[in-house]
Amino acid sequence: MPEGHTIHRLAKDLNSSLRPGTLDVSSPQGRFDDGAAAIDQHPLERAEAWGKHLFLDFEDGPLLHIHLGLIGKLRKKPAEAPVEGEIRLRLANDKATWDLTGPMVCALIDPDDLEEITSKLGPDPLRRDGKKDEFASRLLRKKLPLSAALLDQKVIAGVGNVYRSEFCFLTGIDPNTPANELTEDQADALWTLATDQLKLGVKLNRIVTRDPDEVGVTAAKIPNDERLYTYKREGLPCHRCSDEIRLVEIAKRKAWMCPTCQS
DNA sequence: TCTTTATGGTGAG
DNA sequence: TCACCCTAAAGAT
Numbered sequence: 001m002p003e004g005h006t007i008h009r010l011a012k013d014l015n016s017s018l019r020p021g022t023l024d025v026s027s028p029q030g031r032f033d034d035g036a037a038a039i040d041q042h043p044l045e046r047a048e049a050w051g052k053h054l055f056l057d058f059e060d061g062p063l064l065h066i067h068l069g070l071i072g073k074l075r076k077k078p079a080e081a082p083v084e085g086e087i088r089l090r091l092a093n094d095k096a097t098w099d100l101t102g103p104m105v106c107a108l109i110d111p112d113d114l115e116e117i118t119s120k121l122g123p124d125p126l127r128r129d130g131k132k133d134e135f136a137s138r139l140l141r142k143k144l145p146l147s148a149a150l151l152d153q154k155v156i157a158g159v160g161n162v163y164r165s166e167f168c169f170l171t172g173i174d175p176n177t178p179a180n181e182l183t184e185d186q187a188d189a190l191w192t193l194a195t196d197q198l199k200l201g202v203k204l205n206r207i208v209t210r211d212p213d214e215v216g217v218t219a220a221k222i223p224n225d226e227r228l229y230t231y232k233r234e235g236l237p238c239h240r241c242s243d244e245i246r247l248v249e250i251a252k253r254k255a256w257m258c259p260t261c262q263s
Numbered sequence: 264t265c266t267t268t269a270t271g272g273t274g275a276g
Numbered sequence: 277t278c279a280c281c282c283t284a285a286a287g288a289t
Contacts, residue, residue: 003270052271070271071283086283102283104272153272160270207270231270252277253271 002068004158005201007049008126010074012202014047014056017076017096028087035108036089038062044091051121051157055114062108065117069104124157125195126202136187139179146182147175148251150190155179158198162231165256166209167193169229174262175248175255214239230256 025040027033042061047054054074056064066089068074077097083090089100100106109117122138123130135156142149149155150164159167168175171189173182201207204220208227212219215226229239233256234247243260 006270067271069282070269071281072271073283088282102281104282151271162270 002052002070002072003160003163003198003201003207004049004051004124004126005198005207006205007052007054007068007158008198009202009205010054011047011049013076014044014091014098018044018047018091018093018098021093024090024092026090026092028083028090032088032106035064035106038108039064049124050118050127051124051153052160053117053121063110063114065105065107065109065113066100066103067105069102072101072103074098074100074103120154121157122152122154125191126158126198130157130195132188132191135191136184139187139190140182140184142179144179145176145250146173146179147255149179151251151253156191156194159194161253161255162207162228163194163197163209165230166207166228167197168255169258169262170197170209172262175250175257210239230258232256 020043022041022043023039025036027036039058039061042058045057045059047056052067054066056066058064066074075098077099079092079095079097081097086101087099088103088106091098123134138155139149142152142155147164147168150159150167151161165175167190170193171186173186197209200219206227208219208222209229210222210227212222215222230245233245236245237243238245238258238261241258241260243258245256246259248255248257
């Protein structure tokens with residue numbers, strides 16, 4: 001489930017769950033034994049998210065870089081939870097256990113590496129240093145379809161395959177529109193939307209783009225199968241106009257759109 | 264009990 | 277452009 005909101009939520013939860021105090025760090029699966037040993041018994045100073053990247057800073061220890069990729073998960077379990085599955089990394093104290101499975105990246109890095117990684121990322125709407133103007137200038141330079149540009153982490157860090165289709169729908173823009181044909185106002189609207197939506201995603205710990213008024217309950221209570229307008233809804237009626245949601249392929253990945261609402 | 268899929272990204276050719 | 281990496285759950289048989 002990893003788009004930017006997931007990573008920021010994880011950083012927040014890790015900070016409250018694993019501090020203060022030293023941590024028992026291990027690699028039950030055995031593929032990160034050396035890394036785990038280097039962190040073991042060091043307190044977590046701070047977890048921080050940057051787009052879809054997660055960085056954990058340990059007191060008197062190295063930095064840990066985690067990227068969940070498509071299938072990675074970092075799950076909170078009770079203290080002393082039994083080992084089940086392919087757990088690359090386990091962080092534990094006497095109150096909780098966090099198990100990392102299937103990450104694309106789990107590696108110790110130094111500050112120079114951190115700088116190199118973050119310098120390659122575009123503005124993150126969930127960070128104080130995420131700037132609308134920077135997003136607009138990067139977006140409007142791209143000749144790619146909007147839906148492809150939104151997946152480019154150098155244009156905006158943290159947006160993934162669910163948000164990109166939903167943002168195109170919510171702004172009423174055809175996802176195939178070349179980004180450099182958009183207006184400044186449209187770029188502004190996309191940034192504001194991304195900021196609001198990702199913040200809501202962190203709060204609810206899931207993506208809910210649907211207008212609660214259409215469903216008649218609060219956003220937190222919208223059922224999972226009603227919380228999105230387009231994603232994985234091909235063939236189903238648009239929540240706004242009842243036309244059929246269409247599946248298209250953009251930037252080698254599936255994208256969804258309403259042919260009537262987005263033109 | 265298979266095969267497929269997934270909210271991602273890299274490196275080789 | 278393709279092959280490939282990682283894992284688990286859902287879907288097909």
